[in-house]
Amino acid sequence: TGMKTSVTSSKTRNWSCGGNLFGSGTFSSPNYPSYYHDNAYCMWQLRAKLHADLLFLKSRSMLENCCSCDYIEIYDGPYVYSPFLGKVCNNSLSTFFSTSNYMTVVFRTDGSMVGRGFNAEFTSSLTPSSVDCSSDNMNIVIEKSYLNSLGYDGHSLYLNDPHCRPQISYYNVVFSFPLNTCGNTREFENGKIVYTNSLRAYNSNYGEITRQSNFKLNVNCRMEEDSVSQILYEVRELENTTITGTGRYNTSMVFYQSSSFYYQVTQFPYEITLNQNLYIEIDMRRGDSSVVLFIDTCIASPSAFDFQSRPYYLVRNGCPIDNTYYAYTTGTSPFARFTFKAFQFLRATEDVYLQCKVLICPASDYNSRCRRGCTKRVARDVGSEHESETLVVGPIHLLGKCDFVLYANDEQYVFLFIMSTVIIL
Known part of the structure; x- marks a missing residue:
């Protein structure tokens, strides 16, 4: 007698999935961590907290080893025809950022094999500035109201590589890019790999010199053990601000x-x-x-x-x-x-x-x-x-x-x- 890996859908479903979620929380596939059902179609609409115009989604998936059979699709907005953020299949740890206060997640399965599904966590970005890193990407989020209080806007921000431009929404400015791009430098400190970049802004695009204090964020991703620790600090006159986050190697x-x-x-x-x-x-x-x-x-x-x-x-x-x-x-x-x-x-x-x-x-x-x-x-x-x-x-x-x-x-x-x-x- 062995374990069975497929679940036959009954004509009358006694399970439900999907729905509208607000602020922050978790959601998962039907029956998680047990096997999900055949022919499932679930849609979640995520909405950020008031005055937070960006959602952060992290999911862990364990699906059938067939990307055209069972998969998760993520959209940057409240509809399935909103801009497509990505597709999750097989077994992975995935991270997504929206550029609006909505995100749509769709889970589809076919009628053959099944897996144990997925579990996802979502949060609204409310901090003045934050950084999230993995072995895939560096994601920097700056709140526009914070920038405005310093006399800057999202269009004046740039990285070491000025060709890397941010996504600007009503409330936030977001840089999201692979670790080996956008002018990131890589160093080794005590055997650890450290990726570094700088986010800068100037009050004026004209002239050659300035005597005004300029905005600068130094962003470091320090790869340690099985995780990534990030330190982001502001260089502005004599004041420094430190923000720390954590991530995982994928x-x-x-x-x-x-x-x-x-x-x-x-x-x-x-x-x-x-x-x-x-x-x-x-x-x-x-x-x-x-x-x-x-x-x-x-x-x-x-x-x-x-x-x-x-x-x-x-x-x-x-x-x-x-x-x-x-x-x-x-x-x-x-x-x-x-x-x-x-x-x-x-x-x-x-x-x-x-x-x-x-x-x-x-x-x-x-x-x-x-x-x-x-x-x-x-x-x-x-x-x-x-x-x-x-x-x-x-x-x-x-x-x-x-x-x-x-x-x-x-x-x-x-x-x-x-x-x-x-x-x-």
Whole structure:
């Protein structure tokens, strides 16, 4: 007896979804974190708080591995024909900003396979200035009333690259751009990657000099452990203002059909056989040649909630433990690839879960932990604190004597085919 991964829609629906939401809060797909329904159509209309003309949406999704089958669409306004912000499918952590006080979110599914759905959080931007970063984008939000109080407007703002222009709404000015564009500079501080930009404004576009105090915001994205810490401070005369936010590195883990790593596995669920080679790639959603990824530790367990009672190590501290584990690429590229043979635990259910810890280091640092490879003993890191975000791969489920099927399960936020702890060094 195995788990089922498809849900048959009944003729009479006893579930509902969608609606109008205001200010800030959360919403999710039907039945989340359990499996959603076939042929679902849900639409949420989000509206910002009074005097806040911008919405910030962050979603975690675990959908069928088919972008034309089950997906989420986000629109910058109150209608589905408002400007299109983006599409979310498969398994991802996504962030969106509106340029108005409305945002529309649509969730569609087809009549075949299903997943566990998504959970989303939305907030209204009310702070005078803020910055949000991920490995994908830097997003800077300035309240227009704050600018006006200083004698500036949105049209007078520019970044290090003056060709990068903001989106200006009634209440806010928003810069949103990839980390490696718009004049961002990249530095390494104590092994950490730091992206820096400056936001400036002048009272006049005429003349060559000025003796007036000018507006300047220095924006830093400091990549630490598995998250991104941002510090934004204002340089204006002798006064400084500090605003701090947090974000996450966006990484993904996907299965491939062979050791060529050319064709991704699109089948859902992924049916495999005992002793079959599994081919896995881990990377950041936006490639960055300035960093390398290193597979530190991967643990298998018969439980998604307990990796301590019966841990089985595939690799530990970069050292292969399982004799079928092999790393094709680790510690030398902005992605990591490995393989191992499918197996089952004795005296347990047919389910196997995998937890992997991945380190991210500057590519230019040849003395980093990523470059040292296998280490039998790990020195205590006195210079940093480690946090982790957990994503799940598994279970690998034994259907019969030789057939497996791969499912997603969840602890808190669970992503199909992924369980990784990312640490920036």
